[in-house]
Amino acid sequence: MSERMKIFEGDITTLEVDAIVNAANNSLLGGGGVDGAIHRAAGPQLLAECVTLDGCRTGEAKISGGYDLPSKHVIHTVGPVWDGGRANEDALLADCHRNSLMVAEENGLKTVAFPAISTGVFGFPKERATRIAVREVRAFLDQDVGVEQVTFVCFSERDFDLYQRVLGMALD
Numbered sequence: 001m002s003e004r005m006k007i008f009e010g011d012i013t014t015l016e017v018d019a020i021v022n023a024a025n026n027s028l029l030g031g032g033g034v035d036g037a038i039h040r041a042a043g044p045q046l047l048a049e050c051v052t053l054d055g056c057r058t059g060e061a062k063i064s065g066g067y068d069l070p071s072k073h074v075i076h077t078v079g080p081v082w083d084g085g086r087a088n089e090d091a092l093l094a095d096c097h098r099n100s101l102m103v104a105e106e107n108g109l110k111t112v113a114f115p116a117i118s119t120g121v122f123g124f125p126k127e128r129a130t131r132i133a134v135r136e137v138r139a140f141l142d143q144d145v146g147v148e149q150v151t152f153v154c155f156s157e158r159d160f161d162l163y164q165r166v167l168g169m170a171l172d
């Protein structure tokens with residue numbers, strides 16, 4: 001199982017995978033953080049396609065082309081804004097991971113990379129989010145699916161250490 005889940009520290013826009021997941025907002029028309037980085041790296045054609053996607057509900061996921069990115073596709077999902085944990089945030093974050101992977105599966109994709117959805121501007125506590133992300137991806141990969149490998153992309157060494165701990169890898 002461990003070789004099907006990887007951790008990468010760096011910029012998700014550099015990854016040559018079948019799809020990178022974007023932590024988008026409901027409009028799908030771009031924003032800051034990882035969303036801004038993905039749109040900058042993909043070029044203006046990504047926004048032109050996103051305009052046709054008609055937005056995305058929190059917890060759901062939609063696919064587009066990758067354009068100038070090294071990844072073939074972008075799967076846009078919208079994480080919950082953290083509101084103290086009483087607004088169904090855990091279930092919605094789980095939905096983001098599950099629905100993104102279902103979209104990948106429906107499109108015959110084999111390699112997918114996730115950023116740490118909702119843990120930036122949306123304020124979701126990092127360890128709690130990491131546990132949900134890892135649990136959902138593991139449960140998905142445990143089924144009989146075509147998706148072969150999922151990479152968790154960490155934008156800092158601290159996030160990398162957190163993912164390593166949650167994935168249960170030995171730290172020496």
Ligand code: ADP
Nearest residue numbers: 011012023033034037116118119120121122155
């Ligand atoms: P959200 O609005 O869902 O919280 P953010 O983009 O603000 O989304 O942050 C989500 C996560 O993405 C954060 O952990 C942030 O550090 C990380 N991030 C920002 N830019 C990049 C990037 N280029 N590659 C990978 N991760 C990134």
